Amino acid sequence: MNLLLAEDDALLADALQQQLLNASFKVEWAENGAVAEYLLRKQDFDVAILDLGLPLVDGLTVLKRVREAGRTVPILVLTALDALEHRVAGLQAGADDYLTKPFDFPELEARLHALMRRGRPASQSQQLRRLTLDRAARRASVGGEPLELSPREWTLLDLLVNERDRVVTKPQIVAAWGSEDSAGGSIEVYIHRLRKKLEGSGLAVRTVRGLGYLLEATATPS
Template sequence: MKLLLAEDDAILAEALGAQLRRAGFEVEHAPNGAVAEYLLLKAAFDIAILDLGLPMVDGLTVLKRLRQARRNVPVLVLTALDSLDDRVAGLNAGADDYLTKPFDFPELEARLHALLRRGRPLSGGTELARLSFDRETRRATAGGEPLDLSPREAMLLDLLLQERDKVVTKEQISQAWAQDKSESSSGAGSIEVYIHRLRRKLEQSGLAIRTVRGLGYLLEVEAAA
């Protein structure tokens, strides 16, 4: 589970990051709001912990921009601001949960797992950037508009989503296609052809397929303009 920890207190961030790693999270640290915003808009995280009192860009602004960009990553606000107005502002800006400092780690961990369970699609679907993909029906939408995917394009998208943040090799794609007889092979260049077609269909999704020369393909969330 990939987690972004946005916390400017270096001592707290180091201690909390160590606890989270022991609890099974893959932690990336953002020491200020500018870095947090960049990472949340650029990379795919399963969940985020966000301090509101971040330097450069405050946490509330980061949260608002994240939701404006339609990033649906669950966000737990962790802050010393404990007034009712602060909690309401955080939740209205798009926070999924709000925990004040000081706190006990077992409660934080329990809240994180609760958010992850709440956000897990029951139908085997995936939401990333502006893309929604149902693995059972292999239907996809981008910004609410349906995508016309061939069976093989849908299988390719499914594989890229499952392996997001990892390079998918041509061998992996070929093996996945070999198990599916919905479309016949169209020759040695067929993978490049389908990658090209899928790239064009994902133009409005906020996602991009990057070619990693000599290795394969990587699905990425596009950086905000």
């Protein structure tokens, strides 16, 4: 996961780079807008974090120029400017998401993963062990037998399949649901229901203590 971090505060940039590296991102740092614009035009990134208050060329101008050049990389604006007019200006200039400082890193990471999922087209039909996903119809089946899934269960299953082999955090789940309700108990309830429904699929949802959940293969079902 290649990420561009455009941030002129060296202390914040260094701290963010360490956290992003720990989250399995490959990070390239741009300390001003001129460098950020050049890299966004010339290199391919999976996602970018862009401060608006960059020196040499401000972040809003970088956004406009990059979009005018036809570059479609998902860009998250990360800034201390939290007024409504700043949010509107950033989104109108081409930002895909807008997060204000101070922030919690788990929320930033969840938003980055959500942007990357939107940026890459998912196969409309996917087979994983005995589980089949039909994304166009938002249906799933195990061994040909349809699963009765609520909207949240479907979204949770789709997220786990998309992020298989990677831990899915609770903030990622909340972001995928598009809900402000981040109560851990409700997530646990949906995880429990999904585990029951995936029995016999050759897949299981494992809890990674302190981190989140991981979809993994089990012994081949009979």
